[in-house]
Amino acid sequence: MERDQQLALDIPTYENIECAPSILPQKKYCDITGLDAKYTDPKTGLRYHNAEIYQFISTLGVPNVQAYLASRNAAVVLK
Structure with a gap:
């Protein structure tokens, strides 16, 4: 049923990836738990x-810290 609907091209859908980038800031997640990171x-x-x-x-x-940083591609050499 969804495939049969004819929507305008400016309305983003799963099939239409041509939309403006988000203006919201990127979410940050806790490296240990995966919950929202506040700190x-x-x-x-x-x-x-x-x-x-x-x-x-x-x-x-x-x-261990290096392993957690590498998991989110933020590998930094700690001294």
Whole structure:
């Protein structure tokens, strides 16, 4: 039924990918849990959701932090 509808080209649909880019800022997600990230650790650059996750991040070693950063293609050499 949806395929039979004739919509204007300026209305974005699943079949019509020609639409303007979003003006909303990109969402940031927690590197550990995948929830919305409200904070960023200034030392490691990891994004986190709450204080409990921050405590977990503070116990991580450099190789583990590098692995989390690499998972979102933000690999940075930490010293």
